[in-house]
Amino acid sequence: MKREGLPRGERLSRRRDFERVFREGRRLDLPYLRIVYAENGRSRRRIGFAVSKKVGKAVVRNRIKRILRETFRRHKEIFPPGCDFVFIPRREILNFSPDELAEILSEAFRRC
Numbered sequence: 001m002k003r004e005g006l007p008r009g010e011r012l013s014r015r016r017d018f019e020r021v022f023r024e025g026r027r028l029d030l031p032y033l034r035i036v037y038a039e040n041g042r043s044r045r046r047i048g049f050a051v052s053k054k055v056g057k058a059v060v061r062n063r064i065k066r067i068l069r070e071t072f073r074r075h076k077e078i079f080p081p082g083c084d085f086v087f088i089p090r091r092e093i094l095n096f097s098p099d100e101l102a103e104i105l106s107e108a109f110r111r112c
Helices: 015-024 058-074 091-095 098-111
Strands: 026-030 033-039 046-049 083-089
Touching: 015 033, 015 046, 015 083, 026 098, 046 058, 058 083, 058 091, 058 098
Parallel strands: 046 083
Antiparallel strands: 026 033, 033 083
Protein backbone atom coordinates (compact mmCIF):
# COMPACT_ATOMS: atom_id res chain seq x y z
CA MET A 1 0.00 0.00 0.00
CA LYS A 2 1.36 3.40 -0.99
CA ARG A 3 1.83 5.99 1.76
CA GLU A 4 0.24 9.32 1.03
CA GLY A 5 2.27 11.42 3.43
CA LEU A 6 4.28 14.51 2.69
CA PRO A 7 7.89 13.70 1.69
CA ARG A 8 10.68 15.10 3.84
CA GLY A 9 11.90 17.23 0.94
CA GLU A 10 8.62 19.15 0.92
CA ARG A 11 8.73 20.18 4.59
CA LEU A 12 10.47 23.08 6.26
CA SER A 13 12.15 21.85 9.40
CA ARG A 14 15.24 23.96 10.06
CA ARG A 15 15.07 27.11 12.10
CA ARG A 16 17.21 28.99 9.58
CA ASP A 17 14.74 28.17 6.79
CA PHE A 18 11.85 29.58 8.83
CA GLU A 19 13.87 32.68 9.71
CA ARG A 20 14.76 33.24 6.04
CA VAL A 21 11.11 32.99 4.99
CA PHE A 22 10.02 35.43 7.71
CA ARG A 23 12.86 37.85 6.87
CA GLU A 24 12.64 37.78 3.04
CA GLY A 25 9.09 36.62 2.44
CA ARG A 26 5.93 38.22 1.21
CA ARG A 27 2.79 38.05 3.31
CA LEU A 28 -0.65 37.02 2.24
CA ASP A 29 -3.32 37.78 4.86
CA LEU A 30 -6.66 36.02 4.88
CA PRO A 31 -9.25 36.37 7.67
CA TYR A 32 -8.32 32.99 9.20
CA LEU A 33 -4.80 32.40 7.91
CA ARG A 34 -1.56 34.28 7.21
CA ILE A 35 0.85 32.84 4.67
CA VAL A 36 4.44 34.00 4.46
CA TYR A 37 6.26 32.80 1.36
CA ALA A 38 9.66 33.30 -0.21
CA GLU A 39 11.57 31.84 -3.14
CA ASN A 40 13.83 28.98 -2.20
CA GLY A 41 16.02 28.57 -5.30
CA ARG A 42 14.84 24.99 -5.77
CA SER A 43 12.27 23.37 -8.00
CA ARG A 44 10.20 22.09 -5.06
CA ARG A 45 7.59 23.76 -2.92
CA ARG A 46 8.10 23.36 0.83
CA ILE A 47 5.77 24.09 3.74
CA GLY A 48 6.10 24.79 7.43
CA PHE A 49 3.73 25.75 10.22
CA ALA A 50 3.81 28.31 13.02
CA VAL A 51 0.75 27.55 15.13
CA SER A 52 0.41 29.61 18.30
CA LYS A 53 -0.75 28.12 21.58
CA LYS A 54 -3.45 30.80 21.51
CA VAL A 55 -5.15 28.72 18.81
CA GLY A 56 -5.80 25.87 21.22
CA LYS A 57 -4.32 22.88 22.94
CA ALA A 58 -2.05 20.39 21.17
CA VAL A 59 -4.95 18.35 19.78
CA VAL A 60 -6.43 21.41 18.06
CA ARG A 61 -3.05 22.66 16.78
CA ASN A 62 -2.22 19.25 15.34
CA ARG A 63 -5.63 18.98 13.66
CA ILE A 64 -5.09 22.34 11.99
CA LYS A 65 -1.66 21.24 10.75
CA ARG A 66 -3.13 17.99 9.38
CA ILE A 67 -5.82 19.91 7.48
CA LEU A 68 -3.29 22.33 5.98
CA ARG A 69 -0.83 19.54 5.15
CA GLU A 70 -3.56 17.59 3.37
CA THR A 71 -4.62 20.69 1.43
CA PHE A 72 -1.03 21.22 0.31
CA ARG A 73 -0.49 17.55 -0.57
CA ARG A 74 -3.65 17.25 -2.69
CA HIS A 75 -3.48 20.66 -4.40
CA LYS A 76 0.21 21.47 -4.95
CA GLU A 77 -0.55 23.02 -8.31
CA ILE A 78 -2.16 26.09 -6.71
CA PHE A 79 1.06 27.02 -4.87
CA PRO A 80 3.76 28.82 -6.86
CA PRO A 81 6.70 26.47 -7.58
CA GLY A 82 10.13 27.12 -6.09
CA CYS A 83 8.77 28.75 -2.92
CA ASP A 84 8.80 28.01 0.78
CA PHE A 85 5.53 28.62 2.63
CA VAL A 86 4.91 29.15 6.33
CA PHE A 87 1.27 28.91 7.39
CA ILE A 88 0.18 30.86 10.46
CA PRO A 89 -3.42 29.78 11.08
CA ARG A 90 -6.15 31.09 13.35
CA ARG A 91 -8.68 28.84 15.05
CA GLU A 92 -11.43 29.67 12.52
CA ILE A 93 -9.63 27.56 9.92
CA LEU A 94 -11.22 24.47 11.50
CA ASN A 95 -14.50 25.47 9.84
CA PHE A 96 -13.11 24.57 6.40
CA SER A 97 -12.40 21.24 4.72
CA PRO A 98 -9.17 20.70 2.75
CA ASP A 99 -11.06 21.11 -0.54
CA GLU A 100 -12.69 24.38 0.57
CA LEU A 101 -9.31 25.67 1.71
CA ALA A 102 -7.78 24.75 -1.64
CA GLU A 103 -10.41 26.78 -3.46
CA ILE A 104 -9.87 29.81 -1.20
CA LEU A 105 -6.07 29.56 -1.47
CA SER A 106 -6.24 29.17 -5.24
CA GLU A 107 -8.18 32.42 -5.49
CA ALA A 108 -5.78 34.18 -3.11
CA PHE A 109 -2.66 33.12 -5.05
CA ARG A 110 -4.28 34.14 -8.34
CA ARG A 111 -4.54 37.69 -6.99
CA CYS A 112 -0.84 37.84 -6.01
